[in-house]
Amino acid sequence: MNLDFSDDQKFLQSEARKFLEKEQSLQRSRSVLDTKQQYDKDLWAKVLAMGWTGIRIPELYGGLGLGYLELCVIAEELGRSLAPVPFSSSVYLFTEAIIKFADEQIKSEILPKLISGECVGTLAITEQLFAPTASNIKVSVDNNQIIGTKIAVPDASVATHVLVICKSKTGIDLRLVDLINNNCEVQDQDTIDNSRGHSLIEFNNANSQLLSNAGDGWALLQNILNQAAVLFSFEQIGGAQATLDMANAYAKQRFAFGRAIGSYQAIKHKLADMYIGLTLAKSNTYYAAWALLNDSTELEVAAATARVSATEAFQFCSKENIQTHGGNGFTWEYDCHLFYRRSKLLSLNIGSLAAWKEKLVSGLERSNLNSLD
Amino acid sequence: MDFNDTHQEAAFRATCRDWLEENARLKGGAGNDQRYGKVDEQDFLNSARAWQKKKFDAGWAMLHWPKHYGGLEASAIERIIWSQEEAKFNVPHGVYEIGLGMAGPVMMQYASDQQKSRYLPPMAAGEEIWCQLFSEPSAGSDVAGLRSKAVQDGDDWIINGQKVWTSGAHFCDYGIIVVRHDPNVEKHAGMTFFFIDMKSPGIDIKPIKQITGGSSFNEVYFNDVRIPDSQRLGAIGDGWRVAITTLMNERLAVGDANGTDAKEAFEWAQGQDDHGQPLIKNRGVRESIADWYCQASGLKNTKLRTMSALSKGDTPGPEASITKVVSANKLQAIGNFGIDSLDMAGMLKTDDADVQSFHDAWLGSAGLRIAGGTDEILRNIIAERVLGLPQDPRADKGLAFKDIPSGN
Numbered sequence: 189m190n191l192d193f194s195d196d197q198k199f200l201q202s203e204a205r206k207f208l209e210k211e212q213s214l215q216r217s218r219s220v221l222d223t224k225q226q227y228d229k230d231l232w233a234k235v236l237a238m239g240w241t242g243i244r245i246p247e248l249y250g251g252l253g254l255g256y257l258e259l260c261v262i263a264e265e266l267g268r269s270l271a272p273v274p275f276s277s278s279v280y281l282f283t284e285a286i287i288k289f290a291d292e293q294i295k296s297e298i299l300p301k302l303i304s305g306e307c308v309g310t311l312a313i314t315e316q317l318f319a320p321t322a323s324n325i326k327v328s329v330d331n332n333q334i335i336g337t338k339i340a341v342p343d344a345s346v347a348t349h350v351l352v353i354c355k356s357k358t359g360i361d362l363r364l365v366d367l368i369n370n371n372c373e374v375q376d377q378d379t380i381d382n383s384r385g386h387s388l389i390e391f392n393n394a395n396s397q398l399l400s401n402a403g404d405g406w407a408l409l410q411n412i413l414n415q416a417a418v419l420f421s422f423e424q425i426g427g428a429q430a431t432l433d434m435a436n437a438y439a440k441q442r443f444a445f446g447r448a449i450g451s452y453q454a455i456k457h458k459l460a461d462m463y464i465g466l467t468l469a470k471s472n473t474y475y476a477a478w479a480l481l482n483d484s485t486e487l488e489v490a491a492a493t494a495r496v497s498a499t500e501a502f503q504f505c506s507k508e509n510i511q512t513h514g515g516n517g518f519t520w521e522y523d524c525h526l527f528y529r530r531s532k533l534l535s536l537n538i539g540s541l542a543a544w545k546e547k548l549v550s551g552l553e554r555s556n557l558n559s560l561d
Numbered sequence: 562m563d564f565n566d567t568h569q570e571a572a573f574r575a576t577c578r579d580w581l582e583e584n585a586r587l588k589g590g591a592g593n594d595q596r597y598g599k600v601d602e603q604d605f606l607n608s609a610r611a612w613q614k615k616k617f618d619a620g621w622a623m624l625h626w627p628k629h630y631g632g633l634e635a636s637a638i639e640r641i642i643w644s645q646e647e648a649k650f651n652v653p654h655g656v657y658e659i660g661l662g663m664a665g666p667v668m669m670q671y672a673s674d675q676q677k678s679r680y681l682p683p684m685a686a687g688e689e690i691w692c693q694l695f696s697e698p699s700a701g702s703d704v705a706g707l708r709s710k711a712v713q714d715g716d717d718w719i720i721n722g723q724k725v726w727t728s729g730a731h732f733c734d735y736g737i738i739v740v741r742h743d744p745n746v747e748k749h750a751g752m753t754f755f756f757i758d759m760k761s762p763g764i765d766i767k768p769i770k771q772i773t774g775g776s777s778f779n780e781v782y783f784n785d786v787r788i789p790d791s792q793r794l795g796a797i798g799d800g801w802r803v804a805i806t807t808l809m810n811e812r813l814a815v816g817d818a819n820g821t822d823a824k825e826a827f828e829w830a831q832g833q834d835d836h837g838q839p840l841i842k843n844r845g846v847r848e849s850i851a852d853w854y855c856q857a858s859g860l861k862n863t864k865l866r867t868m869s870a871l872s873k874g875d876t877p878g879p880e881a882s883i884t885k886v887v888s889a890n891k892l893q894a895i896g897n898f899g900i901d902s903l904d905m906a907g908m909l910k911t912d913d914a915d916v917q918s919f920h921d922a923w924l925g926s927a928g929l930r931i932a933g934g935t936d937e938i939l940r941n942i943i944a945e946r947v948l949g950l951p952q953d954p955r956a957d958k959g960l961a962f963k964d965i966p967s968g969n
Contacts, residue, residue: 456945
């Protein structure tokens with residue numbers, strides 16, 4: 189019985205935390221937010237130099253060939269420090285999809301460049317102001333040429349490649365598009381969390397390559413999102429832990445009516461509830477990491493469980509952290525809002541909380557209740 | 562990360578399993594509900610006694626205890642493996658948990674060797690049942706505010722006062738009790754801890770009728786009851802420290818609020834009608850079930866993390882402190898859901914086992930949110946012991962017990 193990370197993985201995590209603290213990841217996130225720079229170029233270069241983008245890429249292509257757990261501990265630290273880098277788009281979404289669904293030619297061309305940062309990838313799904321489904325996708329492909337507009341695409345302004353969910357004659361395709369000199373126009377979009385860049389992409393007859401089989405795109409997307417949900421859950425529990433730590437420190441140091449506000453039960457119980465939500469989410473996220481590592485049939489339910497708990501925990505902790513800080517928490521100067529913004533962004537980026545609750549329950553229906561024992 | 566037992570753990574699990582299969586019936590089939598309060602009390606006590614004796618004879622009753630008291634000297638992880646396996650079988654529970662979970666450890670730590678040899682084996686064998694006498698009418702969450710008096714008289718102590726919420730006092734043989742020997746010192750310093758023969762003259766036990774209609778708790782009155790000084794556990798004035806050890810054990814013993822859970826809610830929703838459709842199609846219901854499932858699996862996976870620490874020989878973190886506060890509230894929500902799903906008919910008591918379980922959950926959970934530490938006290942414990950927040954300023958600090966405002 190071992191639902192824990194190994195000593196090596198814990199060491200990797202503590203080195204990652206030290207690195208991100210030393211590099212002032214949180215302050216850089218604030219600066220990207222202030223200046224709408226989309227990402228921090230210097231921090232990204234340093235992350236690339238650490239080799240984190242190649243953690244899961246097989247050694248054959250120059251990567252480290254490690255398992256998912258190493259990626260999980262890195263994700264937790266990126267989440268804790270709100271790192272303003274295109275890591276999640278390029279690694280959890282794009283690289284993973286290339287490893288799983290691309291042919292040998294694409295892999296040998298792109299994977300080494302994803303490690304070095306010469307290539308940065310992302311995934312384009314959303315088109316309209318409501319949830320995308322297999323039947324409402326309008327961006328279309330004909331003769332390998334893609335036409336249409338995607339919105340809220342993460343890190344598109346730094347990306348060199350994008351995976352596009354589009355409508356074809358056979359159904360929904362997952363297609364790879366080179367963003368450079370390929371009739372693609374990228375416009376940055378204003379979001380609730382400008383510490384992470386998001387853009388609109390207009391495809392005007394952009395050349396594309398099909399991944400896997402035509403018509404399989406929607407199923408492939410679910411597979412990509414289930415995996416990514418586990419990794420984003422680690423970012424969320426990292427963020428939730430950071431806000432609980434902030435609220436805890438503030439509650440001890442801030443005095444009112446002659447005593448630390450943390451000595452009032454109203455504050456204690458709030459923080460205890462933050463701890464409870466975080467602990468449940470963390471345990472579910474660890475379990476999902478196990479399911480991911482072992483490519484378990486339980487991954488769908490385990491990933492949705494982690495996603496729902498971690499989304500709720502981070503949103504709860506980040507909002508109650510502002511509340512614990514009182515008026516200071518509402519200022520631009522304090523860091524509370526950085527986490528509040530990020531918690532909302534992460535609650536939406538691969539589908540809403542309601543959508544993931546629905547995935548969880550339909551997964552339970554399909555699993556014939558095995559997951560409920 | 563892996564969920565497999567080590568070879569040693571797997572072998573131990575197989576041994577547990579083999580014995581259980583020979584001696585008990587797996588859950589899931591038809592048969593009596595073996596929970597306390599569900600069948601005639603005397604019948605239930607008889608079957609609980611028989612099961613406890615069977616376990617004791619095979620060494621399973623208190624498997625972590627030393628062999629000379631009837632244990633197997635099992636490790637913490639083996640203890641968990643045993644309880645995981647036993648939980649899969651339809652066996653009686655609810656009679657011995659407090660005695661074995663609270664009186665057992667305190668006797669093990671503070672009683673003399675001679676007393677241990679006399680009392681521990683019959684306790685484990687279920688021949689003598691033990692209860693816990695801490696709470697009083699004016700000392701609930703603030704249990705250190707207890708006022709039952711102990712006055713020394715030669716080799717004896719004379720006890721006067723009243724205890725309350727004593728589970729099973731009416732069928733118990735012995736109890737552990739904390740009383741005030743000195744009201745003139747600060748409240749935590751004036752208490753002393755004993756074990757007591759529940760058949761002693763001067764003890765009067767009155768059942769409390771609970772909101773469920775049942776009576777598993779009692780009021781226990783003490784009228785000049787004598788306890789020999791040899792039955793004192795810990796030094797005079799050390800009662801609070803001894804009691805705290807016991808309360809820590811209680812939190813482990815109380816643990817999960819058992820009862821209808823996400824799975825039962827899900828299965829019920831598949832079969833229940835909602836305006837001509839199965840209730841499970843209702844979006845609001847689906848969201849609620851997702852929430853309960855996340856809580857239930859969060860608790861399950863938290864236990865796995867605790868086990869992981871034990872399996873590696875580490876001390877578990879404080880994660881387990883969340884169990885009762887989460888599970889009791891979840892139980893209450895699920896009970897409400899099940900009853901509400903019957904619309905107007907939800908008010909009716911029926912023979913349907915599912916409906917009964919929702920009614921039981923709805924009523925019983927109200928008690929579980931209080932027993933063994935209220936939701937509020939547990940949140941204080943998480944805040945103070947886990948998060949390190951400062952204690953509340955206290956109105957009773959530094960005062961002699963007799964000078965503390967009591968509201969009376």
